[in-house]
Amino acid sequence: MLEETPRSRTRAVIGEIERRIASRSLVTGARLPSVRVFAKTMGVSPSTVVEAYERLAAQGVIRSRPGSGFYVAQTAAPLAIAEIGPRLDRAVDPLWISRQALEERADLLKPGCGWLPSDWMPEAALQRALKALSRQAGAALTDYDSPKGLPALRQWLSRRMMDRGIPAGPDGIVLVDSGTQAIDLICRFLLEPGDTVLVDDPCYFNFHALLRAHRARVVGVPMTPEGPDTDAFARIVAAEKPRLYITTAGMHNPTGAVMAPVTAHRLIRLAADAGMSVIEDDIFGDLENRHQPRLAAIDGLQRVIAIGSFSKTLSAAARSGYVALRADWVDPLVDLKIATGFSASRLSAELVLSVLSDGSYRRHAEQLRVRLGRAMDETIRRVRALGLEPWIEPEAGLFLWCRLPEGVEAAGLARACLAENIVLAPGDAFSPSGAARQFLRFNVAQSADDRIWQVLERLLAGP
Structure with missing residues (x-):
């Protein structure tokens, strides 16, 4: 007033x-x-x-x-995403964390980043595929991709999704350059500035940055070890009338939690009753030791939009992602894709398909799961030795969400570690409510270097 x-x-x-x-x-x-x-x-x-x-x-x-x-009369200053909404300390801002982690420096250790080390990726399989592609003439090397994307890759994705109970035919799948581009396109399609969007609290920090760019109002739903708190979800939906909910399928980022079936079914009922849409990001699905229920399978792609990419498990350089959605939304999304990016990379799609089709990707994923299990056990041992406590012990995946000792705030620890060329991921970058000041997310695949733990031990010991 x-x-x-x-x-x-x-x-x-x-x-x-x-x-x-x-x-x-x-x-x-x-x-x-x-x-x-x-x-x-x-x-x-x-x-x-x-x-x-x-x-x-x-x-x-x-x-x-x-x-x-x-x-x-005044020309507005160029849009700066970091300035939308409340100003965050750049030392813990999601965009800042991403920028630091993307730096190519041999002396920089990255336990706070969100991807596998390069030597964990299937380099030999990628090289073979690149050599085979280089011998092809014409379209694979020089042409734009078709509007929905390479048909053979969409067919491969359709078979895999059908096997997992998601009714996505090839014509219901649109190829994009990344999972981030997929969310961006969906937000352009569904949202108007000021619309309310629900995310998990905590959630993947780039969801925040992307939603700020779309001028959405972001509201967090507290996480539990069984997934989002459905009682809180119901209250928030009734009060906020959200347009969209964005979550991570399977192994949650950053907590590593797995959504219980009862939680998944109740979320779908609540979303349907509220008339809201759901984006389910399945980027880590191939790292699961056992298949978990998917919202898209329960819902049948009526309100749920399934997205994913191969950046985390195959190659971040070969940008290739996908969207699976209801039939009447496909053409509008393709129009937006053409309007904003014209075409996804055909070369990347051909490269990804080659590795997926020759059996090497399946073997690579199996090896990753074993290797990550060992890294998870070792990281849990090392954090506990320093007085940190895992929120849960994840079944699989990359991430370990840890509470710091009483009185230690993650942001201050992250600033001190950065001065020693170690990039951490402090909890408040993941939390819309700012309720994770005492948490850090560790990428277990990036946490093997002894220097990380030596520096943390010294800093936690104090002056």
Whole structure:
């Protein structure tokens, strides 16, 4: 509610115009609402709007055209995602963590990153596939991909998803460059600025950054070892009327939790009752020791959109992801894909298909699961030796979510470790509510170097 003083009412009108300009709702040259219309919108008198417009004109933000109205004169500054919403400390901001982890420096250790070391990836299989592709003539090396993406790869994905109970035919699958691009396209398709989107709390930190770019309102649902807290989910859905829910299938990022079947079924019922859509990111599915229930299988791709990629298990350089969704949403999504990226990479799709088809990927995934199991056991041993406690002991996967000793905040520890060329992933980067200050996410595949644990031991011991 607006304050009662005339000065505060004028400030409120000025603030609303500035917000619309900053958010690109009003672009350079756009006509502002008429004085009478905006006075009604803001619940103030026309004289208050006139005074606000005159002040903005005096500052050069807008300009008056006699007989026509007021127009935006100021060119807005370039969009900076980090500035959308509350300013976060760059030392723990999700985008900052990603930027540091992507740096190519031999001396940089990355237990906080979200991918496997390069020597864990199937280099020999990729080299064979690249050599075979290099001998092909024509389309595979030079042409754009078809609108939905390489048919043979979509057929392979369809067979795998059908085996897992997800009714996705080849024509219901759209190939994209990555899981991130998949979410971006879906958000463009489903969301308007200001829509409420639910995420897990904690959740993969790039969900936050991407949703800020779409100017969505992000609300977190507390996580339990069996998945999202469904009682809290029901209360939040009733209060917030969300448009979308984004979650990680199978092994949750960052906690490593596995969604219990009863939790999955209740979430689908709640989503259906609320008329909301769900994005289920299955990027880590091939690292499971045993297959877990998928929301997309329970729902039958009615409200759930299944996405994934091969960046984490095959190659981050060969950008290849996919979206499986209901039939009447396929063509609009393909149109958005063409409008924003024109075509996915045919070369990447051909490369991925070659490795998937010759049996080497299946063997590679089996070896990864064994290797990750050993790394998980060793990382659990080492964190406990330092007084950290795993939130759960994950069944499989990359991630171990750990609580720090009492009185130690993850952000401060991360800053200190960065000075020693160690990139950590502090908990608040994953938590919309800021409720994970005492947590760190460890990537067990990136945590073998003794220097990580020596530095942590020294810093935790204090001065």
